[in-house]
Amino acid sequence: MAERDFIRALMAPLAGSAAARGLADDAAVWTPPLGRQLVLTHDTMAAGVHFLASDPPGDVGWKLVAVNASDLAAMGARPAGALLSVALGTGQDADWQAGFARGLGQALDAFGLALWGGDTVSGVAAPVLGMTVVGHVEAGRALGRGGAQPGDRLWVSGTIGDAGLGLAMAQGLAPMQPWLLKRLRRPMPRLALGAALVGVASACMDVSDGLLIDAERLAAASSVGLAIDLDAVPLSEAARAAGLSAIEAVVSGDDYELLFTAPADAVVSAGACCIGSVVRGAGLALNADGHAVPLPARRGWEHAL
Numbered sequence: 001m002a003e004r005d006f007i008r009a010l011m012a013p014l015a016g017s018a019a020a021r022g023l024a025d026d027a028a029v030w031t032p033p034l035g036r037q038l039v040l041t042h043d044t045m046a047a048g049v050h051f052l053a054s055d056p057p058g059d060v061g062w063k064l065v066a067v068n069a070s071d072l073a074a075m076g077a078r079p080a081g082a083l084l085s086v087a088l089g090t091g092q093d094a095d096w097q098a099g100f101a102r103g104l105g106q107a108l109d110a111f112g113l114a115l116w117g118g119d120t121v122s123g124v125a126a127p128v129l130g131m132t133v134v135g136h137v138e139a140g141r142a143l144g145r146g147g148a149q150p151g152d153r154l155w156v157s158g159t160i161g162d163a164g165l166g167l168a169m170a171q172g173l174a175p176m177q178p179w180l181l182k183r184l185r186r187p188m189p190r191l192a193l194g195a196a197l198v199g200v201a202s203a204c205m206d207v208s209d210g211l212l213i214d215a216e217r218l219a220a221a222s223s224v225g226l227a228i229d230l231d232a233v234p235l236s237e238a239a240r241a242a243g244l245s246a247i248e249a250v251v252s253g254d255d256y257e258l259l260f261t262a263p264a265d266a267v268v269s270a271g272a273c274c275i276g277s278v279v280r281g282a283g284l285a286l287n288a289d290g291h292a293v294p295l296p297a298r299r300g301w302e303h304a305l
C-alpha cells in the first residue's frame with residue numbers, strides 16, 4: 001500500500017475531530033480548553049523490545065495508545081488528542097496494517113483521545129511505533145512524583161504481576177491463560193482513578209517498568225524512603241493460581257497501574273490497595289511476614305544505552 005493510501009484509508013477514518021483537519025494539512029490545530037494546563041507525553045514501542053512481531057496487530061495498536069494514556073492518568077490529566085508515528089517493515093502487510101488501525105481506533109475511543117496526526121515511514125527492519133498524547137488538567141493541579149511526605153500511605157491500583165505472566169505465555173514459557181495474556185496485550189490505563197486523585201494524592205506515577213524500580217523513582221523524586229509490605233501487594237486470583245509470588249510480581253513490569261501516596265487521613269477511591277508508607281530517608285525497605293526482605297538486584301526493566 002502506498003503511504004498516502006495508508007493515511008487516507010486507515011488513519012483518516014480515525015481522525016474525525018476538527019483539530020485533525022481530515023489529515024489534509026501539514027499539522028493539527030487544536031483549541032485547548034480555557035484555563036487548563038496541557039499535559040504532554042510520548043512513549044515508543046519497538047518489536048522485540050515491547051511486543052513480539054507475531055503479536056496480533058490490533059493488540060499492538062491498543063497497547064500503544066494505552067501505555068501513553070497511562071502516563072496521562074499518572075498526572076491526573078484528562079485525555080485530548082494523539083500524534084502517531086509508524087515505522088513499518090515488509091512483515092507488516094496490508095492485513096497487519098488494517099488490524100493495527102482497528103485496535104488503535106478501539107483504544108482511542110475507549111480512552112477519549114482524538115487522532116490529530118502523525119508520520120509514516122517504511123523500510124525499517126523491525127516495526128517501531130511512537131505516540132505523543134496530549135491531555136489537560138486544571139491549572140496548577142497536575143499530579144507528579146515529587147510530593148510524598150513522611151507519614152503518607154503508599155497505594156497501588158489493580159493487581160500487579162499479571163502482565164509479566166502474560167509475557168511468559170506470549171513467549172511460550174508458561175501455559176496459556178487468556179485473562180493474563182489480555183493483561184499484557186490490552187492494558188486498561190487508570191484514567192478515572194488518576195483524575196479522582198487530583199487534590200488527594202501527594203505523589204503519583206504509573207507502574208510500567210516494575211513496581212520496585214518505579215517506586216524507587218517516586219522515592220527519589222520526593223526525597224523520601226518507602227516502606228513496602230510485600231504481603232499487601234495485590235495479586236490476582238489468576239496470578240496466585242499460576243504460583244506467582246509477590247517478590248516476582250513487583251519486578252515484572254507492564255502493569256500500567258497507578259502507584260501513589262496520600263496523607264493517612266485521605267479518602268482513597270476503591271480499586272487501590274495500601275501497600276506501605278512513606279518514611280524519612282531514601283530508597284526502599286521491603287517487609288514480609290514482619291521481617292525485612294533484602295531488595296532484589298533486578299528491580300524492573302531499564303533500557304541500557
Ligand SMILES: Nc1ncnc2c1ncn2[C@@H]1O[C@H](COP(=O)(O)OP(=O)(O)O)[C@@H](O)[C@H]1O
Binds near residue numbers: 041042043071206208
Ligand atoms: N529521549 C527523551 N528526550 C526527552 N525527554 C525524555 C526522553 N525520554 C524520556 N524523557 C522524559 O523523561 C521522563 C521519564 O521518562 P520515562 O522513564 O520514559 O517515563 P515513563 O516510564 O513514565 O514513560 C518523562 O518526563 C519523559 O518525557
Ligand SMILES: Cc1ncc(C[n+]2csc(CCOP(=O)(O)OP(=O)(O)O)c2C)c(N)n1
Binds near residue numbers: 049050208252
Ligand atoms: C517482547 C517483550 N519483551 C519484553 C517485554 C517487557 N518489557 C519490555 S520494556 C518494559 C518496560 C516498559 O517499557 P519502557 O520503554 O520503559 O516504557 P515506559 O516506562 O517509558 O512507559 C517491559 C515491561 C515486553 N512487553 N515484550
Ligand SMILES: [Mg+2]
Binds near residue numbers: 042043044
Ligand atoms: Mg516513557
Ligand SMILES: [Mg+2]
Binds near residue numbers: 070071074206207208
Ligand atoms: Mg510513566
Ligand SMILES: [Mg+2]
Binds near residue numbers: 043071
Ligand atoms: Mg510510559
